[in-house]
Structures are given as structure tokens and as C-alpha cells.
Amino acid sequence: MKLKILIVEDIFIEANNLRLILDRAGYAVIPIASTFAEAMDMLDRHKPDLVLLDIYLRGSLTGIDLARILATRKIPFIYLTANSNRKVFQAAKATRPYGFLVKPFRQRDVLAALEVAVELHEVLIKGAMDQSGTNKRYDDSAEGYPFNIVTACKSMQNIFEHIRLVGPSETSVLILGESGTGKELVAKAIHEASNRNSGPFVVVNCGALPATIIESELFGHEKGAFTGALEKRAGKFEAANGGTIFLDEVGELPAESQVKFLRVLQQKEIQPVGGTARTVDVRIIAATNRHLDEEVAAGRFRLDLYYRLNVFPILIPPxxxxxxxxxxxxxxxxxxxxxxxxxxxxxxxxxxxxxxxxxxxxxxxxxxxxxxxxxxxxxxxxxxTEFYHKPAHLNVPTAETRVKSIVENERDHIIATLKACNGKVYGPGGAAELLGINVSTLNSRIKKLGIEKIRSGKKGK
The missing domain is CATH 1.10.8.60 (Helicase, Ruva Protein; domain 3)
Known part of the structure; x- marks a missing residue:
């Protein structure tokens, strides 16, 4: 039985383009609605299985208003948007959509988003999955744990189901979570669950790449492209051709690199420094420990790039x-x-x-x-018989004291840890080990937070 799709879009060219994509893919497309009232009529008459929903509609009621009704009726929906307003995005996000499709639409993005949304909706409707069945499904994993991730937590079991859902698709995945939660393990699991598992899995720590060479590291360079480029070099995207590239700490990418990364997401095309553009066949998984919506609001991360990455977010709990x-x-x-x-x-x-x-x-x-x-x-x-953890927690502010920002607390915590280690950053007993983060990540945070080197009790600024 064909899946029935309702398109709610007030620009005919955009709506018709979507209709043609869906027709060719074998979906049953309900007549297009351009207003809230028309959409409500189509919902009652045709009972669609899924809705593609523009945020802005003609009239006083928006797609966000309609989304709230769809949620109560348990009809999955995907937003269609070219929106760059943070407040609108936050309001849309709060309705818990099954994804965002950024205009102009590409056929592969539309079909991938639909596939993921339908499968995810089926899982959510069924409710909490049978954990015994899930463990049985992955009995062949090492140590007897699904995807080699040691856990007994229900929220992690749900993540395993998300891995199973998104793994075989080609859609981009954004993994969110604090440092040390296992984002790379989840990315690796997605790669192993995909049809690309015989191809390379390339890991890139964006926070560890100096801004001066990040373009060359990611996209490669030609011989003589810049001082020191003594030979042609392939970048990380080319190294991942036919497989998956995992961009850890993607929130650390500088603005110029974000523009070029967006081109890769949109066109699957890279341009080496000093060279000509070429296509790559690569699946992109990104991760960050930052709140990207806050980074977008502060102007440090592109909203259009966030939309492209945020097709299928996975949040790992601390x-x-x-x-x-x-x-x-x-x-x-x-x-x-x-x-x-x-x-x-x-x-x-x-x-x-x-x-x-x-x-x-x-x-x-x-x-x-x-x-x-x-x-x-x-x-x-x-x-x-002894708990060997090191630095003490920062003092919690009282009602009379000013509450510090997240950045201030992070800076203070790093400084306190460096002092406890007498300025030692790496190696056994070093700050990176005590904080449970990579040395490159810690060095990046020290630089960004303006922390001076600490030696034998000297204070950082």
C-alpha cells in the first residue's frame, strides 16, 4: 500500500517540485494545501500518513500551529524551511518534528528524510522496545553488549534502536552530548550498521585542527598551492570516499570552513586548495558537545548548516x-x-x-x-579501597552570589584542574586525563578561553 503524503506549502513551484519527487518515488500525494484551513480539510478527508509542512503559510496561522495538531493526532511531519530566524526555529523545534528539509529541495534528501521519519514513527508508536529482543538481535557483538557499548540504561537502548534505523540510510547524522559520553562509538556503530561498512571510517577532530590548515586537512591540496605544499595531498574527505567521515567537535569549525563544509553536504563536492572541484561519495556524521542552537544565535555557527546536519539528531545522555x-x-x-x-x-x-x-x-x-x-x-x-578521582567540584553559587556563565565555569574548572596537576596537560595524572577529554580538545579549549600556562602554582589569568 502506497504511503499517503500531504504537502503543505504556499509556493506552488516548491510544492510542485516536491510532488514530482514523491510521484517518481512511488508515494501517493494528496492534493497540495497552501493554507492552514486547506490543510485541516485535507487531514480530515484524506488522513495522510505523513505531512511535509512549510513553516510559513498564507494567513494568520502558521505551519507551527498545524504541527501542534499533527502531534496530537500522532501524524509524523517534516518541516520545509528556508527560515533563518532563531526564535522561529526554536518554536518549530519544540513541536518535535521528524526532521527539517532545507529549500531548495534535493531528491535524495527528501527521500532519505521520509524513510527515516516513517521508520522512526513506527518505533515511537510501538512504544518502548522489547529490550530482551534488542539484546538478542545483537548477541554477536563483542563482550555481549550491543554495538560494543557497555550499558544497561534504557535511554541508551533507545539510541541503539536509532542506530539501527538510521544506519542503512544515507542521511547525515548529528550526535550530541558532553565530552566523553561515547559519541565516536555511536558514530562507528552507525557506520557498521550501514551499507558502507566495508569502506573506510575516517575520524576528524575539528577542534584540534588549526584554522590555518583546516581546509587543506579536510579537502586536500595541490602541489605548490601554498608555501610548504611540496607535494599533492588528499584530504580527509577523499580518504573517506566510499565510506563514512566522522567530524567530531564540528561546532569548532571556523566560519569560512563552515561555508565549504555546507557545499560538501549539499553537492557532495570538494575543492582542494589550489585545485579543481571534484565529487566524493561519503556519508557524513558530525558530533558536538556544544549547544549548536546557542552557537547559531551568537553568530558562530551557520543556521543553514545546522539544518543540513540536524536531519537525524541523536542525543547521548551524560x-x-x-x-x-x-x-x-x-x-x-x-x-x-x-x-x-x-x-x-x-x-x-x-x-x-x-x-x-x-x-x-x-x-x-x-x-x-x-x-x-x-x-x-x-x-x-x-x-x-580508595576513590582516586582528583579535582574537587567548583563551589555552587549561593543566592547572594552572581551565577557564572557556562563558559566562565568551564574556564574556572580547567584552571582548577591545571593547578591540581601543576600545569601538566597530558600524560598520566595530567589535566586531560583528569578531565576525561582528548589532549587536543583541552589545548583547543585552553586557547579559546585565554588560559595562560600554569607552572608550579602560578595562576592563570
Whole structure:
């Protein structure tokens, strides 16, 4: 049975273009609606399976008003937009759409968005999935955990289902979450669940690339393109041809690079420095620990690029919200590193367990892994009797004190950690290890936050 699609769009050329795309793909297209009233009439008469919905419509009622009705009727919808207004975007996002399609429409984007929306809607309608069935589906994964991700948390089980849904498609994926939550593991899982799993999986840390060479690193360069370009070099996108490229910390891309990255998303075309444009066959997965909508509002991230990336967002919860995973992960990493060190360590004392469960884990799973590695090295008996985490939490402001911004708190936390390490950034006991983040990421944040080097108790500015 053909899926019935309602297009709600007040510009005929745009609506007709969509209709032709859907007709060719075998969908049943309901007569186009250009106003809220027409759309309501079509909903009642034709009962569509999915709606493609423009945000701006003729008349006083908008697509956002219609979206609220669609949500109550459990009809999935995808926004059609060329909007660049942050408030409008926030209002649209709050209605929980199944995606955004940016004008002008490309056939592959439209069809991919529809496929993902339909499958995701079916999962949500069925409700919480059968966890026993899900675990059985992935029994062949190493360690017995789905996608090699150690967890017992229901929110993570839902992420596994999202991986299964989006993996086989070609759509871009945006993975959101704090540093150390496992964004690269999720990206790798999506790659493995795709038809590209025999191709390369290329990881790029955008936050670690200096602005002066980022274009060359991503897109390559020709011999003699700039001083020091002694030979032709392929970029990361070419290295990922036929596979997947994972752009970690995509929120760190400078404005000029964002424009060129947008071209890759739209046209699958790159232009090496000093060379001619060429096409690449690559699937793009991006990740960030930043709130990109806030970055858009501050003018640091392009809204059109955000729309392109945000087709299928996956939010990974922090470890402090996954209480069931704390001791599961602790025991997993304890055994892993004890085996590597050829030590027999059977578990944790009651006091250590209590301390670990009360700790907030600001560095998330990466901090847990690093801490367990250090714990194994420092533990002499068969039971861990000390919680070896380092820096104390920042003081929580009282009602009488000014509440610091997120950036100020981040800066203070990094400075406090550097002081605790006597300025040591990397290596065992270094700030990067204590914070549970990559050294390159920490160096990038130190530079951006204007933190001076700290040596033997000297204060940063």
C-alpha cells in the first residue's frame, strides 16, 4: 500500500517540485494545501500518513500551529524551511518534528528524510522496545553488549534502536552530548550498521585542527598551492570516499570552513586548495558537545548548516543521568585494566561504591575509563579501597552570589584542574586525563578561553 503524503506549502513551484519527487518515488500525494484551513480539510478527508509542512503559510496561522495538531493526532511531519530566524526555529523545534528539509529541495534528501521519519514513527508508536529482543538481535557483538557499548540504561537502548534505523540510510547524522559520553562509538556503530561498512571510517577532530590548515586537512591540496605544499595531498574527505567521515567537535569549525563544509553536504563536492572541484561519495556524521542552537544565535555557527546536519539528531545522555551504568562501567573497565596489568582485583569496597555513585562524572565514560586505569595501577590488594578521582567540584553559587556563565565555569574548572596537576596537560595524572577529554580538545579549549600556562602554582589569568 502506497504511503499517503500531504504537502503543505504556499509556493506552488516548491510544492510542485516536491510532488514530482514523491510521484517518481512511488508515494501517493494528496492534493497540495497552501493554507492552514486547506490543510485541516485535507487531514480530515484524506488522513495522510505523513505531512511535509512549510513553516510559513498564507494567513494568520502558521505551519507551527498545524504541527501542534499533527502531534496530537500522532501524524509524523517534516518541516520545509528556508527560515533563518532563531526564535522561529526554536518554536518549530519544540513541536518535535521528524526532521527539517532545507529549500531548495534535493531528491535524495527528501527521500532519505521520509524513510527515516516513517521508520522512526513506527518505533515511537510501538512504544518502548522489547529490550530482551534488542539484546538478542545483537548477541554477536563483542563482550555481549550491543554495538560494543557497555550499558544497561534504557535511554541508551533507545539510541541503539536509532542506530539501527538510521544506519542503512544515507542521511547525515548529528550526535550530541558532553565530552566523553561515547559519541565516536555511536558514530562507528552507525557506520557498521550501514551499507558502507566495508569502506573506510575516517575520524576528524575539528577542534584540534588549526584554522590555518583546516581546509587543506579536510579537502586536500595541490602541489605548490601554498608555501610548504611540496607535494599533492588528499584530504580527509577523499580518504573517506566510499565510506563514512566522522567530524567530531564540528561546532569548532571556523566560519569560512563552515561555508565549504555546507557545499560538501549539499553537492557532495570538494575543492582542494589550489585545485579543481571534484565529487566524493561519503556519508557524513558530525558530533558536538556544544549547544549548536546557542552557537547559531551568537553568530558562530551557520543556521543553514545546522539544518543540513540536524536531519537525524541523536542525543547521548551524560553518565550522571545513567546511574545504572556507573558500577557496570566501573567493573567492566576494572576487569579490562586488571587483566592487562595481570593483577587480581575482584571489586570495590562499599565506601568506594558509595563515592562513585555520588560523584557527578563531569568527564563521563572517558573519565571513568581513565580513572579505572589509574585505579588498577595504584591498587595493591584484591579490593579497591580508595576513590582516586582528583579535582574537587567548583563551589555552587549561593543566592547572594552572581551565577557564572557556562563558559566562565568551564574556564574556572580547567584552571582548577591545571593547578591540581601543576600545569601538566597530558600524560598520566595530567589535566586531560583528569578531565576525561582528548589532549587536543583541552589545548583547543585552553586557547579559546585565554588560559595562560600554569607552572608550579602560578595562576592563570
Amino acid at each position: 553518565l550522571r543521568e545513567r546511574k545504572d551504568d556507573i558500577m557496570l562501567l566501573a567493573n567492566y573497565f576494572l576487569k579490562k585494566f586488571a587483566d592487562l596489568a595481570r593483577k587480581i582485583i575482584t571489586g570495590f569496597s562499599a565506601d568506594v561504591i558509595m563515592a562513585m555513585e555520588r560523584y557527578d562524572w563531569p568527564g563521563n565514560v572517558r573519565e571513568m575509563e581513565n580513572l579505572m586505569q589509574r585505579t588498577v595501577l595504584l591498587t595493591k590488594g584484591p579490593v579497591v
